[in-house]
Amino acid sequence: MPIPCLSWLDQPNRRFPSSFIGRARTSLSFFGGGAEQSKKKAKKMIVLKWLFLTIAPCDAAEPWQLGSQDAATPMMQGIIDLHHDIFFFLILIFVFVSRILVRALWHFHYSKKKIPQRIVHGTTIEILWTIFPSIIPMFIAIPSFALLYSMDEVVVDPAMTIKAIGHQWYRTYEYSDYNSSDEQSLTFDSYTIPEDDLELGQSRLLEVDNRVVLPAKTHLRIIVTPADVPHSWAVPSSGVKCDAVPGRLNQISILVQREGVYYGQCSEICGTNHAFTPIVVEAVPRKDYGSRVSNQLIPGEA
């Protein structure tokens, strides 16, 4: 039974406004003069809808989302923190540069100063504006590279390995740690749920029939590879975007810090149904994971 990621919570917000809009539209005919007003109302509802959606507690992309999704792994937390740190200085620099620019335009406008100043060079300021801009990227690069390489590095032994194999156009997941022979014991395909079969609360083009079930708070190794053309395995909340290259196994190691359902999409053009190859990761508590897997293993459903 798939848990619809709390999206039943935001569902009313998503549904009611539209029905409200519908009702508002139909009421137009009764009040001839109220057309403007109800249109405004409808617009307000749409704005409200977006507002609520942005608050919706769902680890999936939201309409008109500007920031990152909530972090589920230390990696993503690091990325978000780096982004915010850099943005602080970025805004400072932006304000400073804009101020200089606007001041120059304002004070040296031809209507104010008919005779242009003829400054050809100023050694001090030239040295300054050469040195500083070249130091700033360096200071951005240091934490950036530190983060980048720490993401690559696998320090602890992972507790389990999952193979995410991209196909045109679905994903196969192999849990092979429990195999006692070359026969696969726990493998399943994960297809997107077609629009017509969606249940209330499921996200369009994001929901799949078989989710990847992972234990939370556990070091995981995910081996990403495709069987045909390049794909990509990307889950924004976990800070993962790993290209799947034919003939190559790419490894990512993640530690999901909280239980939840995380949504991602294929991020490498892989053909016609590229847009219909979502990824859904369900992180469950570690002890539940054991029972889940043993339930799947014992009936031998593959």
Next chain:
Amino acid sequence: MAEAQSEQTLSLAEQYSLKEKEEKVDIPLPSEVKEVENAENAAPAEVVVKNDEPPVEADADQSSDNPPAEESPAVEDSETGPAAENDSGAAAEEESSGAGEEENSGDQESTDEQPEIKLETAPVDFRFPTTNQTRHCFTRYIEYHRCTQAKGEGAPECEKFAKYYRSLCPSEWVEKWNEQRENGTFPGPL
């Protein structure tokens, strides 16, 4: 300490490489390492056979460790106890900072919940530190088959290699390679 150190300084490649002769190949699990430490006298022979260059380091450690013991032979007995404890403590620290940590925590977890499912998989291999794990899978596959060739089919020492390559390789690849081995067209050094 010397033993523990030299065990640690063995590179993984050395640990995993198959010997010409029939010899113990398997990696010392942390628990085994501890046993070795406890039975300090029993270990050296085996360790010395295994090492090529690490003994230099181990000797240095020993020489730095020994002098106080030689100065006061009478206290030696009383000192060996705490010294051994320190050693095992240091070794444990090394393990926890290194690869052993996950296994330890895994053990704890398993005692907590005692499931049929044990969370364990191929460990980090420092021969393959990059994102690209293609070679890792391939090497594990080869290691398994070389191991079975050396020790006979179904040798218990080889099982872990089988587990590793099954964890790492897509089943499609394994099937292909198995087929190639049957046809004698497998490209790897078997």
